[in-house]
Amino acid sequence: MRVLIIVVAALATLGLAAFGVVAAQRAVQPANAVVAEQAVKPAVAVAAPPVSEKLAQPSIQAAVVAPAATAPTPAAAAAAPAAAAEPTRLAQNSAAPNAPATAGAALANATPPGSRAAANNAPACDKPGAMGLARVVQIDTTGGPAFGFEHFKQYDFLREHEVVLTFDDGPWPENTPAVLKALADQCLKATFFEIGEHATWHPEISKMVAAAGMTIGSHTWSHKDLARNPYASDIEQAKQEIEMGVSAVHAAVDGPIAPFFRFPDLQQPPVLLAYLAQRNIATFSTDIDSFDFKMRRPEQVIKSVMSKLEKRGKGIVLMHDFQHATAEALPELLRQLQAAGFKVVHMVPKAPVTTIAKYDDMLRAQDKMSANNTRPESSVVRTISGN
Template sequence: MKFAFAVAATASLLLVPTGGAFATESCPGNPDALGTSREVAIDPATLPRIGFMQYKEMVELQPKEVILTFDDGPLPKTTPAVLEALRKECVKATFFIVGRMAKAYPNVLREVAAEGHSIGTHSVTHPLIFPKQSLEKGKKEIDDGFAIVNAILAQDGRQAAPWFRFPGLGRTAAFEKHLDQIGVVSMSADFPVDDWLRHTPDQVYKTALARLEANGKGMFLLHDIQPATVAMLPRLLRTLKERGYKVVHMVPLGTPGAEVARAETRTRVPAMPKQPVSDTVSPGMMPSLAEPVQPAPLTPPPAPSAADQTPGPGGQLPARLNPLPPHNVVGGDLMPLRRDEMPFSVFWPSQIVNDLRAPTMR
């Protein structure tokens, strides 16, 4: 029943009709564009968890194929520049959206979706250590993140794909079970580029290439809120083209022209060459394939209700993942956060921290 629902639901999550891969010769103003070589549709029933950094399965990629993903936006000063770099190369990517950022900058989120990029979610507030959330609080972070994003995308007749990336890649078996119950894929990655460590654009660029070359293919984890990523992205895309790499775009199941993704299995963690500077990766950001840490105590999640397993009109997601007033909305605006509640503030640009400390969200 759950699998049948997952397929039915994702069929209604098309962001834009794309008609398959993008021909580079048709890329406006750039006949030598990197382009998007093919699209793969993600079926939650067969690929419920993706990314070799944490899981044993990944979308099957051919040698020199890459998937680009961006976390933590949208942000007006950086996300549009990322979109421009992708647009110039006719490249499609996936953006994992923080609900609080979407609420603050809804038009930037709508622009990302209008460009044809896939939209996943990344919680409401991006708790720094997600496994420390209680089960109910963590489920609210997940569910309300979808609610906020979907309420914005619904203005253009769109809906987020049923994909979720844990903040900081912090997972537990209980939270993964919740995603299974609501038909949502847990999206990890294959390797990060360490752009949250305040590296220079050149350092981020070298880290990205070193890890890609060491693995030969895979899914990048980047951040569209980081100025270093914005600065190095055009160079990285050009280098991918020069070295013969091809970009694969993940899309929701049912997208016209997309092939259904097959699973590739691996039991080892991808190669992570040493960073070009002395910084070390923060705890929790480089998890292994070991079993996830279990916070205690945890209460068993409730069994899915009939409403949760019954698709709505057009095969929509369950009601609790459709546009609903988020639990922390007051007077149409999100409640201000205390500094200790800031999502990932240690690594976020100061503009974000200042914006999120404002009395209300814009």
């Protein structure tokens, strides 16, 4: 009898131990999966100051932010063995110059998970001395996650000295193309939260933003403060303001846009955050608000962004491609960011936004007013005297 009890006790102990091992393996799996995806340390092309490296993120974050997959580059392939030896080291910095361009692959909206090769996840940059992207992160917008420490403190995906550049209120003639040029000169990409109405006025600029590989989200139809009436007391009107914006930007781009949204004036009523959750649209507040809309001189914009970043050390930066001073400031601002050791991270969505037919129809109804205006402007209006 005693022998039997000892045998049963021993078996029970072994069983518990085995269960413990299995449970422990399960518990670490999500974090492992994230680190494995980010395991490559690519060849460093541009000399950069050291950054503190962050290890595995909490698993809740893993569900939302994952690096975007790209096709492998020779530089990344060469770096792969080193990565295997340093499984917790995360990707940083850009690929070697002259590596095949992978921007298209990096920005693909729905890359099949199986294609995730051990690869550098930042597109190549062929401009000597340019900043280049440090990382591309993919955002899974399921359930409408919200970002930006000014209001939402759960997802802290940036490392020290990393910034995400965001631009609101475009598309706008001259200023938006100037912002695109400054970004292209540094091989950088950013996120643009466009106003629906502006996109209907300047669809060619929205298309230019998309063609440059930028991420495009929306910023309502006509930039109304949705925390005020009539929107605060009438959710249908508020939804229409959000959805007409999504439909209009989508139509202007004439292709996929991101399920990324920013509220005008960062006024974010809880009931609308709940609505965006149902729509699987992510909300972006900000970490660093430049307040560039109050500034007339480019030096003020540069000083505002740099001083706030130096204090916070990293963050999602809110600026306006609509603003002339910002467009003018950007080349010098990017130079100062580089000189101060900041690195730019680009956000891409895991899947594009879906529009709602009812609001697509409303948008088309709006457009009936201009049904005569189908010929290109250059064939309708021509300068015949003067410059």
